[in-house]
Amino acid sequence: xxxxxxxxxxxxxxxxxxxxxxxxxxxxxxxxxxxxxxxxxxxxxxxxxxxxxxxxxxxxxxxxxxxxxxxxxxxxxxxxxxxxxxxxxxxxxxxxxxxxxxxxxxxxxxxxxxxxxxxxxxxxxxxxxxxxxxxxxxxxxxxxxxxxxxxxxxxxxxxxxxxxxxxxxxxxxxxxxxxxxxxxxxxxxxxxxxxxxxxxxxxxxxxxxx
Amino acid sequence: xxxxxxxxxxxxxxxxxxxxxxxxxxxxxxxxxxxxxxxxxxxxxxxxxxxxxxxxxxxxxxxxxxxxxxxxxxxxxxxxxxxxxxxxxxxxxxxxxxxxxxxxxxxxxxxxxxxxxxxxxxxxxxxxxxxxxxxxxxxxxxxxxxxxxxxxxxxxxxxxxxxxxxxxxxxxxxxxxxxxxxxxxxxxxxxxxxxxxxxxxxxxxxxxxxxxxxxxxxxxxxxxxxxxxxxxxxxxxxxxxxxxxxxxxxxxxx
Numbered sequence: 236x237x238x239x240x241x242x243x244x245x246x247x248x249x250x251x252x253x254x255x256x257x258x259x260x261x262x263x264x265x266x267x268x269x270x271x272x273x274x275x276x277x278x279x280x281x282x283x284x285x286x287x288x289x290x291x292x293x294x295x296x297x298x299x300x301x302x303x304x305x306x307x308x309x310x311x312x313x314x315x316x317x318x319x320x321x322x323x324x325x326x327x328x329x330x331x332x333x334x335x336x337x338x339x340x341x342x343x344x345x346x347x348x349x350x351x352x353x354x355x356x357x358x359x360x361x362x363x364x365x366x367x368x369x370x371x372x373x374x375x376x377x378x379x380x381x382x383x384x385x386x387x388x389x390x391x392x393x394x395x396x397x398x399x400x401x402x403x404x405x406x407x408x409x410x411x412x413x414x415x416x417x418x419x420x421x422x423x424x425x426x427x428x429x430x431x432x433x434x435x436x437x438x439x440x441x442x443x444x445x
Numbered sequence: 446x447x448x449x450x451x452x453x454x455x456x457x458x459x460x461x462x463x464x465x466x467x468x469x470x471x472x473x474x475x476x477x478x479x480x481x482x483x484x485x486x487x488x489x490x491x492x493x494x495x496x497x498x499x500x501x502x503x504x505x506x507x508x509x510x511x512x513x514x515x516x517x518x519x520x521x522x523x524x525x526x527x528x529x530x531x532x533x534x535x536x537x538x539x540x541x542x543x544x545x546x547x548x549x550x551x552x553x554x555x556x557x558x559x560x561x562x563x564x565x566x567x568x569x570x571x572x573x574x575x576x577x578x579x580x581x582x583x584x585x586x587x588x589x590x591x592x593x594x595x596x597x598x599x600x601x602x603x604x605x606x607x608x609x610x611x612x613x614x615x616x617x618x619x620x621x622x623x624x625x626x627x628x629x630x631x632x633x634x635x636x637x638x639x640x641x642x643x644x645x646x647x648x649x650x651x652x653x654x655x656x657x658x659x660x661x662x663x664x665x666x667x668x669x670x671x672x673x674x675x676x677x678x679x680x681x682x683x684x685x686x687x688x689x690x691x692x693x694x695x696x697x698x699x
Contacts, residue, residue: 302466313470321477322464328480329491357485361492373496431461434493435453441492 248315255304263304267296267319274320281327291326295319333362359441373437380432388425456486460493557674560697561666564690570627571656572596573620585615592624601628619648619657626660635667655686662694674698 251262271292278288299319302308311318361369381392387410394400394409403418412418462468463476479486572593588611595604605628611621626641642664645657658681665674675698681691 298464299466308466311466311468311473313468313473318466318468318473321473321480325480325490325494328487329494332491357488359492360488361495369495427461427465430493430497431454431457434457434460434489434496437496438453438489438492 245310249310252304252310256307270316270319273316274323277320278323278327281324281331287330288327291330292319292323294326295323298322359438359444361441363441363444372440373433376436376440377429377433380429380436383432384425384428387421388428391421391425392429453489456489457493460490461497463490464494464497557666557669557671557698560694561663564694565630565660565663570596571623571653573624585611585617585621589617589620589624592621596624596628599631601632604628619645619651619653622648623653623657623660626657626664630660630664630667633667635664638664639668654684655681658684659687659690671698 248266251266254260255263271289274292275285275288278292279285282288282291296319299315299322303310364372381389384392390410391406394406398409400406400409403415406412406418407415410418410421412421459468459472459476462472468476480490573589588607592604592607595601595607605625608621608625608628611618615621622641622644626638626645629635629638629641639661642657642661645651645653646661651657658677662674662677662681665671665677675695678691678695678698681687682695
């Protein structure tokens, strides 16, 4: 799982993705089905439920699909199988944490071999707030973080949120950019930065409350 | 045990790149290792993931979505494992696409119609422009392909005319009804849209129930029929159709 794809595997994978982008996802589907079967036992050791194992695997694949198929992002320079499996595993453990809220008790000893590590709880947790409160807090913080972005990003978000301008062509004119492509690039960069800043600020807020 | 970086932003940038499939092998190994041994880092991953699902994603501007905002579910069959993740991906895109607008209106008083328009305008539309299935006649397939192309070109009158050539007893008629419903919605003929989406829902063993229910719910909102909209959302929730969208809209309505 941790081996990097060979050039041949990488080329095959890229061709499956291209086919999926053109409407034929047969090969890619087959790959994901095989991948699920190979990793199922390990996921099951975390979830104890095949339905959940499948659900979290699907969530990881959906994320991959959004990024690399629909988003047409360049494939990561790492083993695709291992990457998807890693994210699926994260979702499984995240769900365990949600269920247990305060204490992780996994029977997967390899996953939590260092029990001492998890006896030291972090100074914040997303479980300390109810979902609605957390969501509200995120919204507030995101507003604040927009003010910390570059002037261009602030203008972009103002145009989208306050002026209701959504179409790239209109945004291009509104922002005085030379081509529509630059709107996409600006959005991409601003979103990336805002996601990071919002998460970091939310952690500070949760730590303060704790 | 690896220590968490006191620099929040640096960790979160690594985590963002992880969820965006940007890490190389070495970085992925580092994240995997820290996920297992560093509780602070793991909690940061949880925090970022939870936020990210609701806040922002650059996929809003992905090429696939920019082009006509359509998804072609032509060969969609029953909900096997691999069609479900695709639907999930579509649902996430749908949610993300609506995110800013929904976030914006969530703190203000908006009418059900405005809510419906917000979700509708950001929704991908189901079309059949590359249809090659085994449950419709050739003539039906040809008509659906043509009608889908006309729909994408916003020539709704021509699209309806094309669809009218397909007999109502055709085995693939639920696809016709779905496309008709979308056209009527675009034409602000919401009662007709509701009826068409009902035909989709009533069709036995069809694979478009999720979108049938979803679009009908939006049409009900346009008509101000809140109880009917809520009932649809309850069914969708039970059936786990388009989970994220349903959850979001339920919260908005309540």
